[in-house]
Amino acid sequence: MGILNAxxxxxxxxxxxxxxxxxxxxxxxxxxxxxxxxxxxxxxxRPDAQAVSAQEEQxxxxxxxxxxxxxxxxxxxxVDTYRLSVAQAAIQAGADWFNDVGGGQMxxxxxxxxxxxxxxxxxxxxxxxxxxxxxxxxYQYVVEDVxxxxxxxxQTLRSLGAKDLVLDPGFGFSKSLDQNYQLLAQLHQFxxxxxxxxxxxxxxxxxxxxLGTKAEQSLNGTTVxxxxxxxxxxxxxxxxxxxxxxxxxxxxxxxxxNGLPNLS
Numbered sequence: 362m363g364i365l366n367a368x369x370x371x372x373x374x375x376x377x378x379x380x381x382x383x384x385x386x387x388x389x390x391x392x393x394x395x396x397x398x399x400x401x402x403x404x405x406x407r408p409d410a411q412a413v414s415a416q417e418e419q420x421x422x423x424x425x426x427x428x429x430x431x432x433x434x435x436x437x438x439x440v441d442t443y444r445l446s447v448a449q450a451a452i453q454a455g456a457d458w459f460n461d462v463g464g465g466q467m468x469x470x471x472x473x474x475x476x477x478x479x480x481x482x483x484x485x486x487x488x489x490x491x492x493x494x495x496x497x498x499x500y501q502y503v504v505e506d507v508x509x510x511x512x513x514x515x516q517t518l519r520s521l522g523a524k525d526l527v528l529d530p531g532f533g534f535s536k537s538l539d540q541n542y543q544l545l546a547q548l549h550q551f552x553x554x555x556x557x558x559x560x561x562x563x564x565x566x567x568x569x570x571x572l573g574t575k576a577e578q579s580l581n582g583t584t585v586x587x588x589x590x591x592x593x594x595x596x597x598x599x600x601x602x603x604x605x606x607x608x609x610x611x612x613x614x615x616x617x618x619n620g621l622p623n624l625s
Contacts, residue, residue, distance in 0.1 A: 594625025
């Protein structure tokens, strides 16, 4: 999954696309390198990001979705938002998936709409409102607490009739540095929930803080953690660097074919 940020303030500058031509050029590059999903976001979720209105978010996202749908009619497009109105408009404009950083809790009616319209849905773990997403709750045991929260939400979604679901443990959202690593070390536990796992750790602060780097210097650390995530059972990598991620997938697959234990 290649990341396209239609925002001026996302933490990794190379992922920002402010005009349609730049968006199409970056998307074309990602497709050529092997992306099978493009994820379009119009609202930064980095620490200290300022909330923008739903209308401004739509104004950023919809032209990108429309242009990508026209340029890549068979490509899977995902909209990265926590707002139902933005997701609805993006799906109508041609997006396929709803990637919800809010896990259904930052807006009303999300689960019901997803189920009623059979929209493929990425359920991300986070706690609280958007303004609280980088605060760390008082977990008793982060892996168990996140697992149980997601299990309950899956049950709710299933009871409503939702079918196409993907899980994202929410690295960087509502977790401390060590808690992010605890989740990654035990990522295979989430395969027991029976749904594909998406991992979004590309160039994030959980890498930068350990290595003392900036986002632009965090590709090597990202590669290491992507390798771990794949061995732990990740199905989708949400990335800024598609070619490098594709190479990791190829190498891990070859290792697994030749005896590397798959912890999932």
